[in-house]
Amino acid sequence: MKVLVTGSAGFLGRHTARYFADQGWEVTGFDQVDHDEGKTIVGDLTALDSISSAVAGNDVVIHIGAIGDVYLAGEQPALAASVNVVGTANVVEAALAHGARVVYASTWEVYGHPKFEPINEDHPTSPDHPYNITKLGGESMLLAACRLRNLSGLALRLGTAFGTGLRPNSVFRIFIDRARRAEPITVQGDGSQGRQFTHAHDIAGAFEMAARSELTAMALNIVGPETVTIRDLAEHIVSRFPTELRFGPPRPGDVPPARVSADRARQLLGWQAQTSFHKGLDELIDDVLRED
Amino acid sequence: MKVLVTGSAGFLGRHTARYFADQGWEVTGFDQVDHDEGKTIVGDLTALDSISSAVAGNDVVIHIGAIGDVYLAGEQPALAASVNVVGTANVVEAALAHGARVVYASTWEVYGHPKFEPINEDHPTSPDHPYNITKLGGESMLLAACRLRNLSGLALRLGTAFGTGLRPNSVFRIFIDRARRAEPITVQGDGSQGRQFTHAHDIAGAFEMAARSELTAMALNIVGPETVTIRDLAEHIVSRFPTELRFGPPRPGDVPPARVSADRARQLLGWQAQTSFHKGLDELIDDVLRED
Numbered sequence: 001m002k003v004l005v006t007g008s009a010g011f012l013g014r015h016t017a018r019y020f021a022d023q024g025w026e027v028t029g030f031d032q033v034d035h036d037e038g039k040t041i042v043g044d045l046t047a048l049d050s051i052s053s054a055v056a057g058n059d060v061v062i063h064i065g066a067i068g069d070v071y072l073a074g075e076q077p078a079l080a081a082s083v084n085v086v087g088t089a090n091v092v093e094a095a096l097a098h099g100a101r102v103v104y105a106s107t108w109e110v111y112g113h114p115k116f117e118p119i120n121e122d123h124p125t126s127p128d129h130p131y132n133i134t135k136l137g138g139e140s141m142l143l144a145a146c147r148l149r150n151l152s153g154l155a156l157r158l159g160t161a162f163g164t165g166l167r168p169n170s171v172f173r174i175f176i177d178r179a180r181r182a183e184p185i186t187v188q189g190d191g192s193q194g195r196q197f198t199h200a201h202d203i204a205g206a207f208e209m210a211a212r213s214e215l216t217a218m219a220l221n222i223v224g225p226e227t228v229t230i231r232d233l234a235e236h237i238v239s240r241f242p243t244e245l246r247f248g249p250p251r252p253g254d255v256p257p258a259r260v261s262a263d264r265a266r267q268l269l270g271w272q273a274q275t276s277f278h279k280g281l282d283e284l285i286d287d288v289l290r291e292d
Numbered sequence: 293m294k295v296l297v298t299g300s301a302g303f304l305g306r307h308t309a310r311y312f313a314d315q316g317w318e319v320t321g322f323d324q325v326d327h328d329e330g331k332t333i334v335g336d337l338t339a340l341d342s343i344s345s346a347v348a349g350n351d352v353v354i355h356i357g358a359i360g361d362v363y364l365a366g367e368q369p370a371l372a373a374s375v376n377v378v379g380t381a382n383v384v385e386a387a388l389a390h391g392a393r394v395v396y397a398s399t400w401e402v403y404g405h406p407k408f409e410p411i412n413e414d415h416p417t418s419p420d421h422p423y424n425i426t427k428l429g430g431e432s433m434l435l436a437a438c439r440l441r442n443l444s445g446l447a448l449r450l451g452t453a454f455g456t457g458l459r460p461n462s463v464f465r466i467f468i469d470r471a472r473r474a475e476p477i478t479v480q481g482d483g484s485q486g487r488q489f490t491h492a493h494d495i496a497g498a499f500e501m502a503a504r505s506e507l508t509a510m511a512l513n514i515v516g517p518e519t520v521t522i523r524d525l526a527e528h529i530v531s532r533f534p535t536e537l538r539f540g541p542p543r544p545g546d547v548p549p550a551r552v553s554a555d556r557a558r559q560l561l562g563w564q565a566q567t568s569f570h571k572g573l574d575e576l577i578d579d580v581l582r583e584d
Contacts, residue, residue, distance in 0.1 A: 048370065074440070077433055078340065078381035085377045085429055089370035089422070124416030128436055130381070137377055137429040141369055144420055148366070 002026045003211060004058040004100075006045065006091065007065030009035040011165050012105065012200055016062055019204035020211075030054045030065065045087030048094065055094035060211040063091045064105040066138070070131045071169060077130035081137070088138030092145045095153070102142055102153040103210040108196070108223055108260045110136040110157060118261035121157070121219050139219060146217035154210045159198030159223030159260065162280060164287040172281075175234055176288050179241035189250030191231030196223040196260055199275035206271045213269055220265040224273040227259060236281055294318045295503060296350040296392075298337065298383065299357030301327040303457050304397065304492055308354055311496035312503075322346045322357065337379030340386065347386035352503040355383050356397040358430070362423045363461060369422035373429070380430030384437045387445070394434060394445040395502040400488070400515055400552045402428040402449060410553035413449070413511050431511060438509035446502045451490030451515030451552065454572060456579040464573075467526055468580050471533035481542035483523030488515040488552055491567035498563045505561055512557040516565040519551060528573055 003020050007013040008029025017038055021027045029040035030051065043050035045065050055061055066084045067073045073080035088104065095102045111119050112126030127133045145151040166173050175185050206222040231245075238245050265271045295312050299305040300321025309330055313319045321332035322343070335342035337357050347353055358376045359365045365372035380396065387394045403411050404418030419425045437443040458465050467477050498514040523537075530537050557563045 077437070078378050078385065081377040081381045081429065081433065082374070085373040085426070086370050089373045093370065124418070126417070127432060128439065130433060130436060133429060133432040133436060134377070136432075137373065137425060140419060140425040140428075141373065141422060144422060144425060145369070147420065 001060070002028070002058045003060045003062060004028050004030055004055055005062045005064065006030045006051070007068070008038075008040060009033050010064065010068060011163070011167055012068070012161050012203060013064045014165060015163060015200035016064060016204040016207050019201065020062070020208060023208055028054070028058065045090060046082050048090045051090050052094035052097060055091070055100055056098045058098070058100050060101045060103065061091060061095055062103050062105075062207050062211065063088065066105070066135065067131070069167065069169065070129065073131035073134065074129060080130045080134045084134035085137035085141065089141050092142055092151060096145065096149060096151055101211065102151065103207055104139055104142045104153065104155040106139040106155045106157045106219060107132055107135050108157050108159055108221060108258075110139065111258060111260070114258040118259040119221070120261050121221060121264055143217055143219065152214070152216045154213065154215055155219040156206055156210060156222045157219055158203055159196040161200050161203055162197045162284060163200030164284055166284065171230070171233070172284060173288070175237045176285055179237050179243045180289070182242050184244045184246045185234050185238060186246045186248045187230055187234050188248050190247060191234060192229055194227040194229050196226065197228055197277055197280070198222065198224040198273060199280045202273045202275055205274070206265065206269070209269045209271050215268055220269060221260050221262045222265055222271065223260045223262050224277065225262070226277050228277050233281070236278065237285065240285060293352070294320070294350045295352045295354060296320050296322055296347055297354045297356065298322045298343075299360070300330075300332060301325050302356065302360060303455070303459055304360070304453050304495060305356045306457060307455060307492035308356060308496040308499050311493065312354075312500060315500055320346070320350065337382060338374050340382045343382050344386035344389060347383070347392050348390045350390070350392050352393045352395065353383060353387055354395050354397070354499050354503065355380065358397070358427065359423070361459065361461065362421065365423035365426065366421060372422045372426045376426035377429035377433065381433050384434055384443060388437065388441060388443055393503065394443065395499055396431055396434045396445065396447040398431040398447045398449045398511060399424055399427050400449050400451055400513060400550070402431065403550060403552070406550040410551040411513070412553050413513060413556055435509055435511065444506070444508045446505065446507055447511040448498055448502060448514045449511055450495055451488040453492050453495055454489045454576060455492030456576055458576065463522070463525070464576060465580070467529045468577055471529050471535045472581070474534050476536045476538045477526050477530060478538045478540045479522055479526050480540050482539060483526060484521055486519040486521050488518065489520055489569055489572070490514065490516040490565060491572045494565045494567055497566070498557065498561070501561045501563050507560055512561060513552050513554045514557055514563065515552045515554050516569065517554070518569050520569050525573070528570065529577065532577060
């Protein structure tokens with residue numbers, strides 16, 4: 001079976017491409033930039049020809065490619081709209097043209113302020129930042145094509161991903177990089193906002209299960225079971241380095257905490273997170289230290 | 293006071309530009325194509341420079357410009373995403389750069405299948421077609437900029453607009469054009485799907501009230517009070533011409549009927565629809581007949 005992984009040069013894309021290859025899939029990557037791992041097509045999601053020729057011949061597209069950097073999306077909303085919504089519309093057209101199935105990397109952040117908890121997939125969506133607004137736009141375009149045009153596809157609403165190889169501007173890397181230089185770590189607000197951090201390896205597993213499944217036209221939550229506060233995260237990192245914890249003012253537009261349930265993914269897809277938060281975090285810290 | 297009306301060559305844009313001019317505003321239009329009424333800048337919403345130079349010097353932007361043709365949006369979702377989401381993100385940047393207020397033409401169709409009725413602005417949004425998905429994407433981008441970046445703006449979720457000068461592929465024009473040629477009118481499904489048709493003149497009035505208001509960071513329903521079924525519409529047209537009514541299979545992706553409440557717009561903006569459906573429809577039929 002052949003799979004195209006878009007965004008394959010990014011953090012989640014690399015984990016995913018590697019996981020599929022380990023499971024025996026014939027993997028092609030697609031990204032704006034080349035990278036040294038595996039076969040990669042360098043292309044542009046916002047150009048239909050570019051993504052369409054890449055999709056041709058594949059059974060499944062794992063569509064991760066996006067402006068996935070929340071800060072960049074906030075600074076350049078039109079760019080986020082172009083890559084995340086127009087780009088996904090192009091992936092949909094390409095998949096329809098070539099008979100491929102699409103699995104889309106959506107985000108738990110599409111829910112916005114919780115109306116009830118734990119949040120399941122029937123909870124209303126109310127995104128409030130250019131990042132999650134455009135990710136929901138892409139998801140909606142995919143699911144509309146499944147319902148209206150018989151595309152086979154699934155959207156996975158992912159928890160906040162972590163693992164080795166995270167972007168330098170992720171909260172994990174910022175904290176670790178400061179701590180190892182013995183600089184204080186600053187938490188915005190009181191650090192009580194919780195996240196169901198979900199390990200990239202577990203997310204890659206969900207993509208692979210979704211690729212093999214025949215479920216279509218729906219969204220499933222893929223989140224780790226533990227709610228970890230930013231304060232927990234910071235304290236665990238501080239415990240490993242000679243530094244201290246400080247608190248700063250809250251940031252506007254920060255996504256509030258919410259408990260999200262992955263029960264439906266367990267029932268329909270057989271998926272469960274395997275990696276505990278502290279195990280994954282220690283692995284990430286060790287990996288950053290090894291880079292030196 | 294100066295206003296820029298985007299989409300000014302379209303049906304709703306023309307009504308709106310005319311209304312603002314009648315109220316004493318200095319009106320500039322913005323569209324892909326020039327038209328004979330008033331001052332128009334020919335430009336492209338998807339190019340930031342183009343829209344930004346048009347916004348400069350205006351107090352308010354009435355942002356109607358969009359792929360507003362549902363059929364075209366269904367056939368070219370990426371185009372709809374580009375104009376409706378990226379284009380609105382560009383309008384937002386331009387308005388922030390030049391200190392203008394934005395009033396956005398959204399649609400009642402963003403709600404999707406009703407969870408409760410009448411639908412007020414707290415009802416969840418769940419659009420299911422590239423047209424309403426991308427219109428909600430644009431709306432969300434505007435409201436996020438209001439909350440996160442202090443833009444002054446309001447989104448109006450408009451009922452299905454009608455009035456003189458409708459597009460030839462609108463259901464009104466299709467029915468009237470067939471009826472006047474004595475061809476039968478075909479209703480898809482049983483024709484029981486209701487619409488709160490809202491006259492373009494009333495919508496233009498809502499835009500003008502919204503332009504003068506200081507309300508910001510919210511969406512308001514702007515819909516006529518009468519629920520008219522497609523069957524009612526067809527029967528009224530049939531009653532004026534020597535033709536007959538037929539019924540065809542329902543179309544996939546048709547938006548289901550829903551009662552939408554404009555109470556909040558009445559309370560906060562003082563807006564109410566003034567034009568009754570049959571009066572507006574007779575005026576439209578007379579106008580089409582005069583074109584010959």
